[in-house]
Amino acid sequence: MIRLNKVSKTYRTDKVETLAVKDIDLHVKRGEFVAMMGPSGCGKSTLLNLIGLLDRPGAGSIEVDGVPITRYRDKQVAKLRNQTFGFIFQSFHLIPDLRVIDNVELPLLYRSISGTERRRLARAALEKVDLGARLDHYPNQLSGGQQQRVAIARAIVGEPQVLLADEPTGNLDSKMGAEVMDILLKLNSEGTTVVMVTHDELEARRVNRIVRVFDGQLVA
Numbered sequence: 692m693i694r695l696n697k698v699s700k701t702y703r704t705d706k707v708e709t710l711a712v713k714d715i716d717l718h719v720k721r722g723e724f725v726a727m728m729g730p731s732g733c734g735k736s737t738l739l740n741l742i743g744l745l746d747r748p749g750a751g752s753i754e755v756d757g758v759p760i761t762r763y764r765d766k767q768v769a770k771l772r773n774q775t776f777g778f779i780f781q782s783f784h785l786i787p788d789l790r791v792i793d794n795v796e797l798p799l800l801y802r803s804i805s806g807t808e809r810r811r812l813a814r815a816a817l818e819k820v821d822l823g824a825r826l827d828h829y830p831n832q833l834s835g836g837q838q839q840r841v842a843i844a845r846a847i848v849g850e851p852q853v854l855l856a857d858e859p860t861g862n863l864d865s866k867m868g869a870e871v872m873d874i875l876l877k878l879n880s881e882g883t884t885v886v887m888v889t890h891d892e893l894e895a896r897r898v899n900r901i902v903r904v905f906d907g908q909l910v911a
């Protein structure tokens with residue numbers, strides 16, 4: 692599904708050059724649930740951003756369904772990203788001034804879908820994460836776990852093939868974190884491929900593959 696071939700990524704600032712990801716080969720297969728683990732600063736988020744086409748590699752190539760995206764223009768990459776991936780972040784990234792339902796509709800605004808259909812899809816996504824009764828709330832009227840579930844609804848509303856989650860339970864207590872994990876596992880069992888960064892060994896044990904990153908490289 693997603694293949695990284697000898698991918699490297701260097702960040703350059705005025706004074707420092709950081710080789711964040713070094714020469715990585717990684718194949719994420721359709722239907723897998725991959726947990727990515729490793730110490731702080733080892734390159735996990737960089738790797739997730741590369742997999743999700745949010746960033747381009749400095750060297751190496753990335754293939755989506757066998758098609759190398761190296762020669763794609765930024766606009767083509769953006770379209771492929773929007774169609775293929777849903778993103779979930781540690782700090783939810785909801786828009787505070789928008790109601791729950793409007794937050795979830797956001798990714799659909801870039802597609803040619805009528806307002807009525809957008810609302811129907813957003814409602815269905817919120818029902819999937821058990822928040823069908825909170826459509827008109829604002830994010831700050833919800834618990835952290837509920838806010839992350841809204842973020843999951845927003846990530847799945849466009850029916851992406853792959854969900855990418857960067858420490859999705861990092862800001863939640865263990866009970867809310869387990870609820871979020873339950874939802875991700877359920878979506879995976881229904882066919883969505885999931886790649887998740889986590890620091891939690893217990894969470895990682897619930898998924899079918901653990902990828903360990905150290906100093907920008909994968910370790911066995």
Ligand SMILES: Nc1ncnc2c1ncn2[C@@H]1O[C@H](COP(=O)(O)OP(=O)(O)OP(=O)(O)O)[C@@H](O)[C@H]1O
Pocket residue numbers: 702703704709710711729730731732733734735736737738
């Ligand atoms: N935009 C950036 N500009 C410069 N350096 C960066 C940038 N983003 C990340 N880095 C550096 O690249 C390396 C890898 O960072 P990355 O965020 O991928 O690590 P991580 O494993 O996700 O860390 P954490 O678990 O703390 O989130 C680090 O040394 C970091 O300082």
